[in-house]
Amino acid sequence: MHVEIVTPEKVLLSAEVDSVAVPGINGEFQMLNNHEAIVSVLVAGKVKIDGKIELDESIAKEFATGEDGRLEYHIKGGVLEFNNNKAIVLAD
Template identity: 75%
Template sequence: MHLEIITPEKILLSAEVESVAVPGVEGEFQMLSDHEAIVSVLVKGEVKIGGNVSLAEEVKDDFTTGEDGRLEYHIKGGVLEFKNNKAIVLAD
């Protein structure tokens, strides 16, 4: 599946990933390939990215590696849209 993380300043990530977990209003949830289409409001927390993802040098400092080895990006809130194996996170 394809994941894009977009902030008001820049596109942080546009890459093929195995999974993405996001902090939804009712708790964290994860999407894998062929997930049903969804739009969700996101709350403060971590976007967790599974898979072998190469980050551009200019955004490496924006991400951390979680205890489980997944890449993580901290958001203050935002919106997620997933359809046709493409997840777009508009993050604050």
């Protein structure tokens, strides 16, 4: 699946990944390949990405690696759209 994290300033990440987990209003949820289409409001928390991702040096400092080895990006809130194996996170 493909994931994009978009901030007001730039497209922070655009990559092929195995899965992505996001902080939804009712708790964290995860999407894998062929997940049903969804649009969701996101709350403050971490976007967690699993897969072999090579970050450009210019954005690597924006991400952390979680205890489970997944790449993490902290958001203050936002919106997620998932459709046709593409997740777009519009992050604050």
